[in-house]
Amino acid sequence: MAQPTSSVATPPGREDVPGEPLVVLSKVNKHFGALHVLRDIDLTVHRGEVVVVIGPSGSGKSTLCRAINRLETIDSGTITIDGAPLPAEGKALARLRADVGMVFQSFNLFAHKTVLQNVTLGPIKAKGMKKADAEAAAMRLLERVGVADQSGKLPAQLSGGQQQRVAIARALAMQPKVMLFDEPTSALDPEMINEVLDVMVSLAREGMTMVVVTHEMGFARKAAHRVVFMDGGQIVEEAGPEEFFTAPRSDRAKDFLSKILTH
Amino acid sequence: MNVIFDNIPAYLTGFLMTLKLSLVSGILALICGLFLAAFRVSPLTPLRALATTYVELLRNTPLTIVFFFLVFVAPQFGILAPLGFWTAVIALSAYTAAFVCEAVRSGINSVQFGQAEAARAIGLTFGQSLSLVILPQAVRTVIPPLINVFIALAKNTSVAAGFATVELMASGRRLATANPADTVWVLVGVALFYLAITIPAGILAGVVERKVAFAR
Ligand SMILES: Nc1ncnc2c1ncn2[C@@H]1O[C@H](COP(=O)(O)OP(=O)(O)O)[C@@H](O)[C@H]1O
Ligand SMILES: [Mg+2]
Numbered sequence: 209m210a211q212p213t214s215s216v217a218t219p220p221g222r223e224d225v226p227g228e229p230l231v232v233l234s235k236v237n238k239h240f241g242a243l244h245v246l247r248d249i250d251l252t253v254h255r256g257e258v259v260v261v262i263g264p265s266g267s268g269k270s271t272l273c274r275a276i277n278r279l280e281t282i283d284s285g286t287i288t289i290d291g292a293p294l295p296a297e298g299k300a301l302a303r304l305r306a307d308v309g310m311v312f313q314s315f316n317l318f319a320h321k322t323v324l325q326n327v328t329l330g331p332i333k334a335k336g337m338k339k340a341d342a343e344a345a346a347m348r349l350l351e352r353v354g355v356a357d358q359s360g361k362l363p364a365q366l367s368g369g370q371q372q373r374v375a376i377a378r379a380l381a382m383q384p385k386v387m388l389f390d391e392p393t394s395a396l397d398p399e400m401i402n403e404v405l406d407v408m409v410s411l412a413r414e415g416m417t418m419v420v421v422t423h424e425m426g427f428a429r430k431a432a433h434r435v436v437f438m439d440g441g442q443i444v445e446e447a448g449p450e451e452f453f454t455a456p457r458s459d460r461a462k463d464f465l466s467k468i469l470t471h
Numbered sequence: 472m473n474v475i476f477d478n479i480p481a482y483l484t485g486f487l488m489t490l491k492l493s494l495v496s497g498i499l500a501l502i503c504g505l506f507l508a509a510f511r512v513s514p515l516t517p518l519r520a521l522a523t524t525y526v527e528l529l530r531n532t533p534l535t536i537v538f539f540f541l542v543f544v545a546p547q548f549g550i551l552a553p554l555g556f557w558t559a560v561i562a563l564s565a566y567t568a569a570f571v572c573e574a575v576r577s578g579i580n581s582v583q584f585g586q587a588e589a590a591r592a593i594g595l596t597f598g599q600s601l602s603l604v605i606l607p608q609a610v611r612t613v614i615p616p617l618i619n620v621f622i623a624l625a626k627n628t629s630v631a632a633g634f635a636t637v638e639l640m641a642s643g644r645r646l647a648t649a650n651p652a653d654t655v656w657v658l659v660g661v662a663l664f665y666l667a668i669t670i671p672a673g674i675l676a677g678v679v680e681r682k683v684a685f686a687r
Contacts, residue, residue: 228666279588297514299596306594316589320608330593333603385486 226433227255230417231276231386236285238271239439245271246282253386253422258418260428260449263438263463269421272438273390277308290385306334309379309387313395315371317363323350324359327378330383335382342381349377353407364429369400373407386417393424423468425453437461474653475660478646485642486664492628492638493668497621499564499681505572509601511576523571529569534630538562544636559631559638563624570620578613579605618676625668639664 209450231253238246245268250422253259261269274280276287278294278301287294289308295301317326327346337345350356353373355366363371372392389408393401405427412418412431422428428435428449435452437445437460445458456462475482508521529537541562582605591599632640643661647654 277592279591297597302591302594302596304594305592308592310589311588311591312585312592314585316583316585318586318589318604319583320604329603330595333599334594334596378589378593 226257226417230255230257230290231419232286232288233272233276234283234286236275236287238268238275238280238282245321245441246275249285249441249443251436251443253417253419255385255417256415257434258412258416258420258432260432260435261419261421261438262423262428262435262464263444267438268441269438270390273310273388273419273421276386276388277305277310279310302334306382307332309382309383309384310389311372311375311379311389312393313391315363315368315375316396317371317375319363322360322362323355323366323374326363326374327381330378330382346377346381349380350374353377354403367400368396369403372396372400372404376407376411378402380411386419387411389418389420389422391421391423392421401437424448437464439464472656474646474650474656475663479563479640479655481642482639482660482664485637485639485661486667488556488636488642489628489639489640489664490668492556492631493621493625494638496563496567496628497624498559498568499560499622500571500624501617503564503568503642504575506602507568507572508567508575508579509598511572512579512601514597521543526569526572529566532566534562534566534627537566538630538634540684542596556636559634559636562634564628566627567620567624571617572647574616574620575606575609577609577616578602578609581612582608611671615680618672618679622669622672622676625672626665653677 229252233249233251233252236246236249237244249272251259251272256272261272264412268469271280275282276289278287292304295304317323318329321329324343324346327349327441328337328339328342329343331345347356347359350359353376355370355373355377358366358374363374366374366414368453376387376392392408393404396404401424403425408418408420408427409431418431420427420432435447436443437452437456437458439460445452445454445456445461447457452461453465476568507526507604510518513519513527522661538559541558586604586608587600591597595603628638629640631638632644637645639661643657646660647657650657
């Protein structure tokens with residue numbers, strides 16, 4: 209099996225060429241007790257690149273995402289963002305997290321705050337932005353993800369699709385260098401999946417650097433430069449989306465694709 | 472029964488001292504307990520260990536021993552003047568803070584874990600996540616047990632009587648000595664004054680609990 213090449217200058221798939229390395233994981237290992245969840249992960253995400261991470265449940269995709277903004281610590285290896293290694297706890301880590309947007313499967317909007325407050329909290333408290341400026345910026349973002357008319361409501365009053373779009377706006381409000389999405393549509397009713405994917409596709413088109421854990425092949429084909437297939441804590445295969453979905457090289461990827469395609 | 476009405480001023484003096492002890496100790500215990508709870512969920516292991524040790528120690532020590540320690544042991548190390556209002560306040564709030572901590576911590580644990588993760592993910596510090604996202608959502612769950620902690624505190628102030636603070640219990644004891652024939656009535660009077668603090672607090676707890684039930 210071909211070793212994944214993490215320094216591809218022009219990943220196959222999309223025509224545009226991503227820039228220099230932005231997120232670099234090198235020999236990353238992580239255990240949960242006896243369970244080895246990340247095994248020698250090498251992965252480079254370039255500026256402007258969209259990487260889709262795919263793989264069976266329990267293969268370590270979420271852990272990978274969470275390690276990138278240090279919601280999960282790693283046992284060995286290094287992770288750098290824009291050349292700087294991840295800081296330990298404290299203010300420096302908080303600043304780094306502000307540069308890395310994260311969208312969760314279960315939205316995790318702040319339940320006691322309105323939609324608008326959800327989006328302005330980070331800019332006001334973590335970036336020290338003036339309330340009026342933060343609100344104006346937040347309204348533009350809410351407009352962009354199509355939920356501006358819900359800005360005064362509490363998250364519980366919104367549909368799942370709307371909540372996830374607010375969560376995307378909340379992450380974008382910090383003007384992150386890279387956005388991480390951990391199965392952003394898998395908690396949604398089918399009819400709401402596309403409204404979220406559409407927002408993500410347009411974000412990708414605007415040049416946002418994105419790491420997206422998803423099984424949505426349509427999204428991968430439209431927006432991804434590269435598909436990374438994980439199994440058992442390892443990156444087993446990397447390829448352009450078309451190549452990966454039509455002609456996977458590894459048996460594990462073939463096996464996995466046959467399962468999700470028959471569903 | 473008349474012994475109660477005849478000695479209202481003495482009761483009131485004691486009652487006011489009890490009230491003052493309860494309020495001052497309650498406020499201090501609340502502040503210390505909040506910090507202890509923050510330490511107990513902090514990402515820093517030494518802080519967690521410190522708070523856990525403190526809470527387990529104080530929670531499992533009889534309050535009288537805490538008083539004894541402050542009044543008889545601490546002065547030998549040059550700490551504090553023995554006896555008096557502030558000694559009682561320190562003993563009561565040190566003891567009560569452990570219980571406040573546990574009430575607040577259980578409230579913090581009742582808030583979905585994803586809320587803290589999302590707060591950290593947008594770049595809030597630990598303190599900001601706690602004060603802006605977690606605690607406001609924990610308040611509902613925390614207030615009813617917290618009121619019970621304060622009711623216990625109001626009753627616990629009676630221990631200070633043994634250490635030269637003339638609060639309600641101590642006033643009662645003096646009245647009983649002066650009116651040996653009416654000891655029972657004197658004590659009924661003492662109990663009534665304690666109830667004047669604890670019953671309203673209990674009613675408040677009930678109201679809050681019902682409000683919380685609706686809000687869910
Ligand atoms: N906090 C945790 N403690 C222990 N085991 C965990 C924890 N989080 C995840 N795991 C385990 O690690 C493995 C990888 O999990 P995860 O990264 O969530 O996989 P995926 O997102 O690909 O489904 C799974 O076997 C999971 O049970
Ligand atoms: Mg997962």
